[in-house]
Amino acid sequence: MADEQPVPPTSGAVVGRCAALLGALGASVAAWEAAAFLRGRRSVDERWYRTVAQAADRVEDLGSTRWVEITPLVEWAAEREDLLTEAGVSYYVRTEERSILFDMGDNAACRFPSPLATNAALLDVPLQQVDAVFISHAHSDHLGGMEGEKQRRILLTDGGVHLARSVPAYCPVPLSGTGVTPVVCDQPRVIGPGLASTGAIPRYLFPEGELLEHGLVVRVEGHGLVLISGCGHPGLDRFLLRCEQVFGGPFGAFVGGLHLPVKDSRAKRYGVPLQRLLCTGKPPWLLPSELDAARAATELQSRQVPVVALSPHDSCDWTLDYFHRLFGEGFHRLTVGRTLRIGSV
CATH class of the missing domain: 1.20.5 (Single alpha-helices involved in coiled-coils or other helix-helix interfaces)
Known part of the structure; x- marks a missing residue:
């Protein structure tokens, strides 16, 4: 066989x-x-x-300003059709003594001039005269583009923004940039009359690891602290606690991003909802939830914050509508070209 x-x-x-x-x-x-x-x-x-x-040392010499104006130059939505929009952030912050360019937007389409430069020109915002630049954190949608994130560089002139003189650029981590002198704010720091950095606040994100972000604090006479956030990656609870420990209270307003894409994502690639999966502070199998939005809202309500102006660049419409229902007339949706003023001129 x-x-x-x-x-x-x-x-x-x-x-x-x-x-x-x-x-x-x-x-x-x-x-x-x-x-x-x-x-x-x-x-x-x-x-x-x-x-x-x-407990970080209390800052006693912050001072105050009579008013602050925040004009979004880059955001997800705009007041007029001729203004450019994207999933990025840049705000023109002005007080009676200082003007600050807060973040650079994303310029994902690599336009020249960038959406920031284009919108500033259309809105007659004198960017070349700002007293300082403030970078909330080193992500592309705040540095002016992906090359900025890769090179750890603030993309100003690359998008057509030219400053009349070199000014300080307050950052949570070391960065470089043409026309600015980077100043790392690893600890709380007063940067002008009534103006301060919260100092870098950490959060571990998927997939990049540890991220440091800081917020801009403005003390307005008769209103209290106005906290301006880029994305709020560390969590609203950490930002508010840092402010209370270092600057005291009360809070007059919260302005900016919270990264709460509870139902949808502004930034998508091949249909993948990137903002829901990445940089939430959670592992990617735990998505942002309605409970996360409720917790953030409770942080503000427990402190009786009267004005809440949210960025739509990293939070979905459901989140914005939810905060609107809770805060009523005190709620504002940040849009390019609409100035929010707190205090009186």
Whole structure:
């Protein structure tokens, strides 16, 4: 009797085995990523809570201003059809003694001049005369583009924004930039009469790891602290607690981003809702929820913050409508060309 020959596996069996191996490999990688994320988040959170327990020194010489105006130059929506929009942030912040360019937008379409430069010209905003630049954090939609994030550089002249003189650029991490002198605000810092940085506040994000972000604080006479946020990645609770510890209260307004894409994402790639998956402070299998929005709103309500002006660049319409219902006439949706004023001229 002839020896029996082994039966070669069919193509279907081979595909099945490969799929099983790839599935096992994918599961292993996912488990490793999950463990790494949880370790990193725990380490950053522990460091933050130690900082809170030590209580940063109180700033007694902040001073105040009679009023502040915030004019969005880059945002998701605009007041007029001729103004450009995108999922990025740039605000022109003006007080009675200072003017600050807060963030640079994204310029994802690589326009020249950039949406920031174009909108500033259309709105007659004298960017060349600003006293300072303030970068909330080192993401592309705040640095002026992806090249800025890759190179850790503030993209001013690249988009057609030219300053009349070199001015300080207050940043939470070391950055470079033409026409500015970067100043790292790792700790709370007074930057002008009634103006301050919260100092860098940490949060561990997926997939990049630790991110540092700071907010701009303005003390307005008769109103209290106005906190201006780029994305609020560290969490509203951390920003408000830092302000209370360092600058006292009360709060007159919260203005800016909270990164609460509860139902949808402004930024998408091939249909993937990037803002819901990335940079939320959660692992990607836990999406931003209605509970997250409720927690943020409670932080503001518990402090009786009368004015809440949210950025739509990183929060969905559901979130904006939810805050509108809660805060009523005190709620504002930030749009390019609509100036928010707090205090009296």
